[in-house]
Amino acid sequence: MGEERKGATGRRGRPRSTDVDRAVTAATIELLAEQGYARLTIEAVAARAGVGRPAVYRRWPTKDDLVVHALVEQVPPxxxxxxxxxxxxxxxxxxxxxxxxxxxxxxxxxxxxxxxxxxxxxxxxxxxxxxxxxxxxxxxxxxxxxxxxxxxxxxxxxxxxxxxxxxxxxxxxxxxxxxxxxxxxxxxxxxxxxxxxxxxxxxxxxxxxxxxx
Amino acid sequence: MGEERKGATGRRGRPRSTDVDRAVTAATIELLAEQGYARLTIEAVAARAGVGRPAVYRRWPTKDDLVVHALVEQVPPxxxxxxxxxxxxxxxxxxxxxxxxxxxxxxxxxxxxxxxxxxxxxxxxxxxxxxxxxxxxxxxxxxxxxxxxxxxxxxxxxxxxxxxxxxxxxxxxxxxxxxxxxxxxxxxxxxxxxxxxxxxxxxxxxxxxxxxx
Amino acid sequence: MGEERKGATGRRGRPRSTDVDRAVTAATIELLAEQGYARLTIEAVAARAGVGRPAVYRRWPTKDDLVVHALVEQVPPxxxxxxxxxxxxxxxxxxxxxxxxxxxxxxxxxxxxxxxxxxxxxxxxxxxxxxxxxxxxxxxxxxxxxxxxxxxxxxxxxxxxxxxxxxxxxxxxxxxxxxxxxxxxxxxxxxxxxxxxxxxxxxxxxxxxxxxx
Amino acid sequence: MGEERKGATGRRGRPRSTDVDRAVTAATIELLAEQGYARLTIEAVAARAGVGRPAVYRRWPTKDDLVVHALVEQVPPxxxxxxxxxxxxxxxxxxxxxxxxxxxxxxxxxxxxxxxxxxxxxxxxxxxxxxxxxxxxxxxxxxxxxxxxxxxxxxxxxxxxxxxxxxxxxxxxxxxxxxxxxxxxxxxxxxxxxxxxxxxxxxxxxxxxxxxx
DNA sequence: GTCTAACCGAGACGGTACGTCTCGTCTTGCT
DNA sequence: AGCAAGACGAGACGTACCGTCTCGGTTAGAC
The missing domain is CATH 1.10.357.10 (Tetracycline Repressor, domain 2)
Structure with missing residues (x-):
């Protein structure tokens, strides 16, 4: 999967892929724009991002967390x-x-x-x-x-x-x-x-x- | 169910019970206050109102219609x-x-x-x-x-x-x-x-x- | 769905479709024969039967119940x-x-x-x-x-x-x-x-x- | 981890720890007895053995291999x-x-x-x-x-x-x-x-x- | 005494299936 | 025709494991 830059956390275990972070956030933005907040589905986000659902939940445990993060990333200063x-x-x-x-x-x-x-x-x-x-x-x-x-x-x-x-x-x-x-x-x-x-x-x-x- | 006042629409068949109208609207208000909009469920509204789900759908086909109606009723002039x-x-x-x-x-x-x-x-x-x-x-x-x-x-x-x-x-x-x-x-x-x-x-x-x- | 014979339970609510009973049992038999017990999946049974998963769980809450029932039906006296x-x-x-x-x-x-x-x-x-x-x-x-x-x-x-x-x-x-x-x-x-x-x-x-x- | 006896395979690299072999087999026996075959998971075996999952897969690629080996070890002649x-x-x-x-x-x-x-x-x-x-x-x-x-x-x-x-x-x-x-x-x-x-x-x-x- | 291959734990990866919940619809018997 | 009850196909939920793949660190035989 692409470049696969690693996080520099120094922690044990396989580090989280920043590719996944990006893909999920991008998919969230897209689907929010297309469907709106109420019809946004974590399942659809994961599918659009080409990612397993658990990979999304690992990062943002609820739909709201996911959306807030996406907004924070998206809306420019x-x-x-x-x-x-x-x-x-x-x-x-x-x-x-x-x-x-x-x-x-x-x-x-x-x-x-x-x-x-x-x-x-x-x-x-x-x-x-x-x-x-x-x-x-x-x-x-x-x-x-x-x-x-x-x-x-x-x-x-x-x-x-x-x-x-x-x-x-x-x-x-x-x-x-x-x-x-x-x-x-x-x-x-x-x-x-x-x-x-x-x-x-x-x-x-x-x-x-x-x-x- | 209680008094069972009839609507005066003049339609054929059994008229809709205004008791149901009231119970559903009240249940909607309660649940909105308790759980918020996102967690509101038509199933829960029907249960709280002591009413079958179809009776709710017959009146307000979507969650939004139901909620808007409840707000209109509720928020005082x-x-x-x-x-x-x-x-x-x-x-x-x-x-x-x-x-x-x-x-x-x-x-x-x-x-x-x-x-x-x-x-x-x-x-x-x-x-x-x-x-x-x-x-x-x-x-x-x-x-x-x-x-x-x-x-x-x-x-x-x-x-x-x-x-x-x-x-x-x-x-x-x-x-x-x-x-x-x-x-x-x-x-x-x-x-x-x-x-x-x-x-x-x-x-x-x-x-x-x-x-x- | 087909002939749709009704159960004669006399209970309230929509009676369970015997078509679903039959389709699920048949699908279970087929999949048991094809895949074996360990690889049998309720999801696959429901899909093969053309039925929602809850319709299966409503009848047989576990895989074992499902299989036992299918065996009972299947293996002739x-x-x-x-x-x-x-x-x-x-x-x-x-x-x-x-x-x-x-x-x-x-x-x-x-x-x-x-x-x-x-x-x-x-x-x-x-x-x-x-x-x-x-x-x-x-x-x-x-x-x-x-x-x-x-x-x-x-x-x-x-x-x-x-x-x-x-x-x-x-x-x-x-x-x-x-x-x-x-x-x-x-x-x-x-x-x-x-x-x-x-x-x-x-x-x-x-x-x-x-x-x- | 403990005494760490070495295998005598003559291979290069670090030899497999026999401690891991023993711990995994023991955990398998325990869990089989506690939960039965159907509910046995490799994840639980690894956790009980205090071992990473790959260490189990390295030795026994499937659940069945693992269980057969454990049975062979366990059931006395x-x-x-x-x-x-x-x-x-x-x-x-x-x-x-x-x-x-x-x-x-x-x-x-x-x-x-x-x-x-x-x-x-x-x-x-x-x-x-x-x-x-x-x-x-x-x-x-x-x-x-x-x-x-x-x-x-x-x-x-x-x-x-x-x-x-x-x-x-x-x-x-x-x-x-x-x-x-x-x-x-x-x-x-x-x-x-x-x-x-x-x-x-x-x-x-x-x-x-x-x-x- | 390095070198280095293979191990170790931890844990993320894309997946699949779980069992549950809610959806909106449909089908009963009763009123 | 409306009512409650409740089953229906559908599909998302959040979780558990799957088997694989990195990671940073050992460990010990080969150089």
Whole structure:
């Protein structure tokens, strides 16, 4: 079977084949996109990956573990735009994130997994650790910078800013079932306005900014 | 089985027992709360309801139909606050809605159904028709009133206002897994500020901002 | 599915299809003959019978139950020869029985089942009740007749006579792996001589017979 | 692992550990006694022996080979009685053999292996060569002596005598599931009578018969 | 005294079958 | 015609073993 790179665990026994890891993850992504989370079957994953079922269970004991891992591998890290304008960066980041989620066949899967994570703390932990936190760190860094530079409302906690920025976009997609670029820009613009220092003016903002610095 | 009230459809043959309807719906709610959407089984629903499986299938041909119907029956209509202050009403409505969703064991189920609705247009239709639209109508009425009375930003479409109001709350619950009353009030307050008339008429907006800081 | 004769149990629910009974039993016989007991698989039985696996388990919960039932159905009752000569009848019956067992592909299966019955009293019970007892009754009737008529040694218990008659034939097949007609006749003849009243003479035998009658 | 005696094959490389041989054989015997032939797994044998699975396969490629080897090692050679009285020796030998088989938890295993040997000529060969032949040789020697000394019926072939002697005992155990000492002695006595010199020389035979009746 | 072939344990591999569970349908007798 | 009961073919579940194949490490005869 192909190149058959070995893991470097140093443990006893035959090491797990990284080929199998890759094939199973790829098959999971494919089938999630084709069939959706509810109709995903470990049997079908193993078959598509050309792998025995036990090889899948050995790695990820439940369907949720399998799916979370696949999502973590698959969904790329948020590219962090840096145009010099923090507000613009945030706007682009939030709209881009939501559009990518809404546009991907895996977007709905993220929802299903979140739903299951509500009853499985371990799963929630993995999801939070590998999926949410890395993305959140990127967002938070940008928000902190925005706050430091005085472009964001200092009365709002970073988490609140995050919710105000990303919430409307995700919610729109959730309840309407789609999200166009125009709508996304529209919502991102409005949300940005809600978290920025002031919508219109200069002087007052500058004064307060000096008080912070 | 008890009283055995008959439906009044005027059809031939034995009419469907409304007892069965009720028992099945109740069993569905219970099991959704106990086991979650993914582990819900029509077999278990029928057993819990003390009913044959075909009697369930006769009414709701798929698990999703069954669940959507149960949700529609279960989740109570949004109470419409009317304090005379539209902004306050909206704030209370959004926070109350989100808190009830986050506090109910069925909250996560709504997510799972939304996830499935992404691939099943008929299900999305039912969900939209029986679940989302009635709630949306209430919200929209309030928003229209707020716009008419000049308390909401006229530059924003009603849908955008809805997303800005409800999105942050739902999003917070989605990514953190919980929603406290304090957080809800906080977010509802900030969101309300974002949709209230601030863009053109400066003073009012500035005043509220100062009260926050 | 075909004629679909119903059981007459009078019970509630859908009655078990006798077609399935027949198909599974037939498939079991075939596969036992083709593959032997050890390689027999319930999965293969179900597939060959064109039946779901649970339909097999519903009837016979273990492989052994399935096989015992199939043997009981399959192996035909001993034909009772009645030539007027009891000794000749016994000779033919024992040789015929052993030859049929040794000549059938299912013969070895009987051994395997006996081996398992040693650890499963319930199985031994079924085997004894449905398989051994009916055959034993036939044999015993003949032996009793032989004793009554004075052709068999009255010093020997009926069971002992049975063991002396059938044992050598079965043992030969067991340790050598085959049994020719010549060998069978040979052994049956020798065994018959061992259990008959006297090998050669008349008068003494008659005298003792009068003492019994 | 322990003393680690070396094989003297003259081969290169590390010789096979005789400790492993012993441990595996012992584990096989134990598990056969505990679980029976059908439930014996190579995995369990290896685990019980504290050995890797490949070490078992290296020695005995199939379960049957493993079991036959274990039986050969385990079941002790027939003790050959020599009281001067050949008939008595044969009687004791056959009864002792059957009683030991029926009394051992491995007795049923011999049946199961015989059943499998019916479809596997190579296995039958091993079984015959290592298990049956050595025992048969002992028996045959005694029979030949009995014939030579005129105590056995010269009209009967040695094989026939063997079948007449051992068959009834084994058959009784086979169909009834047990064998008491009394029954064994009884059957051995009757069988011995059947093979002793009775056909031609009348008086001796008649005398013994009278002693029975 | 290396070298090196064959062993050792551990354990993953692709498989097969297990026995169970649930699916959605169908077939009973009863209401 | 609806009802409960329950069997039906189908098929996925998660587990147990199969027989094979690496692994990192011995072990001991051959060089």
């Amino acid at each position: 948020l590219p962090v735009p840096d145009t010099g304008d923090v507000l613009r960066d945030l706007k682009e980041m939030s709209a881009g994130f939501a559009l990518r989620l809404a546009g991907s066949p895996l977007g709905r899967t993220v929802l299903a997994v979140h739903a299951e994570a509500g009853r499985r703390p371990d799963l929630a932990e993995v999801l939070r650790h590998h999926y949410l936190n890395p993305r959140d760190a990127t967002i938070r860094a940008l928000i902190e910078r925005g706050l430091a530079e005085g472009h964001l409302d200092p009365a709002l906690a970073p988490d609140t800013i995050r919710d105000l920025l990303f919430g409307p976009l995700i919610y729109h997609w959730l309840v309407t079932g789609h999200l166009t670029t125009a709508t996304a820009n529209n919502l991102a613009h409005a949300a940005c306005a809600a978290v920025s220092r002031t919508v219109t003016a200069g002087p007052v903002a500058r004064t307060e900014r000096r008080m912070q610095g | 949004l109470p419409v606050p009317d304090t005379g202050d539209v902004l306050r009403d909206l704030k209370e409505m959004s926070a109350g809605f989100a808190l009830r969703l986050a506090g109910s064991p069925l909250g996560r189920t709504v997510l799972a159904v939304h996830a499935e609705a992404g691939r099943r247009p008929d299900l999305a239709e039912v969900l939209r028709h029986h679940y989302l639209n009635p709630r949306d109508a209430t919200i929209r009425a309030l928003i229209e009133r707020g716009l008419a009375e000049g308390h909401l930003d006229p530059a924003l479409a009603p849908d955008t206002i809805r997303d800005l109001l409800f999105g942050p709350l739902i999003y917070h619950w989605l990514v953190t897994g919980h929603l406290t009353t304090a957080t809800a009030n906080n977010l509802a307050h900030a969101a309300c500020a974002a949709v209230s008339r601030t863009v053109t008429a400066g003073p009012v907006a500035r005043t509220e901002r100062r009260m926050q800081g | 001993l034909p009772v020869p009645d030539t007027g000569d009891v000794l000749r009848d016994l000779k033919e019956m024992s040789a015929g029985f052993a030859l049929r067992l040794a000549g059938s592909p299912l013969g070895r299966t009987v051994l395997a089942v006996h081996a398992e019955a040693g650890r499963r009293p319930d199985l031994a019970e079924v085997l004894r009740h449905h398989y051994l007892n009916p055959r034993d009754a036939t044999i015993r009737a003949l032996i009793e007749r032989g004793l009554a008529e004075g052709h068999l040694d009255p010093a020997l218990a009926p069971d002992t006579i049975r063991d002396l008659l059938f044992g050598p034939l079965i043992y030969h097949w067991l340790v050598t792996g085959h049994l020719t007609t010549a060998t069978a006749n040979n052994l049956a003849h020798a065994a018959c001589a061992a259990v008959s009243r006297t090998v050669t003479a008349g008068p003494v035998a008659r005298t003792e017979r009068r003492m019994q009658g | 027939l003790p050959v009685p020599d009281t001067g009285d050949v008939l008595r020796d044969l009687k004791e030998m056959s009864a002792g053999f059957a009683l030991r088989l029926a009394g051992s938890p491995l007795g049923r295993t011999v049946l199961a292996v015989h059943a499998e040997a019916g479809r596997r000529p190579d296995l039958a060969e091993v079984l015959r060569h290592h298990y049956l032949n050595p025992r048969d040789a002992t028996i045959r020697a005694l029979i030949e002596r009995g014939l030579a000394e005129g105590h056995l019926d010269p009209a009967l072939a040695p094989d026939t005598i063997r079948d007449l002697l051992f068959g009834p005992l084994i058959y009784h155990w086979l169909v009834t599931g047990h064998l008491t000492t009394a029954t064994a002695n009884n059957l051995a006595h009757a069988a011995c009578a059947a093979v002793s010199r009775t056909v031609t020389a009348g008086p001796v035979a008649r005398t013994e018969r009278r002693m029975q009746g």
